Amino acid sequence: MSKEVKENDGSVEQLQEQDLPAGPALTAExxxxxxxxxxxxxxxxxxNKGRRKQWLPEMSITSLMDMMTILLVYMLVNYSTNPLNITVGEDLQLVRSLETSETFEHLVPVAITKNHIVVDNAPIVQVKDGKVSAKAKREGEDGYFITPLFDSLKDVADHQKKLAQYNKSVKFTAKLLIVGDQEVPFRLLTEVLYTAGQAEFNQFEFAVIKQ
Incomplete structure (x- = not known):
């Protein structure tokens, strides 16, 4: 059963009986x-049928890790060591020699000046009157182990080993370039070499000026 309802424009809307509430007859309104x-x-x-569902893309943690790994490997593979640059001044006068080596380029320089011990152009510990302060040594004044120097060289060794894992052209050679002032005391030089050995550097080249 259906009923007709006139719309404002004169059209007729058919209402099925199931759309009408039960009860007494309804008015036209x-x-x-x-x-x-x-x-x-x-x-x-x-x-609702024509509306598209909106969604936000999710960032995958795995994708981010892959991206960071690729960037890290790229930087390591393209790593290159800067050529050796030694600044000779009033506190650093090199020893003169008739023989020189041409293999200095890839070695980390450790300079012993009259005022500092310098690793790769960074001052590490102060030198005064040809000595390192007893506070900078593990065993005090009579010791050979210079703690700040060991920490710095250990970081260098660890860094070179990590680079060697990703870049075949970089190898950990356990070798340092010692750049010593010609007046450096033998005792101070011995302390530097001993400390370097404790940090896994047991081979040395000495920078000199060729006569």
């Missing part, structure tokens, strides 16, 4: 309200 509600529901359904 009530039937018109029911028809309007039905049309509104139909419009909402049509709008």
């Amino acid at each position: 009530e039937l018109e309200e029911i028809a309007d509600a039905r049309k509104l529901r139909a419009k909402r359904k049509a709008g």
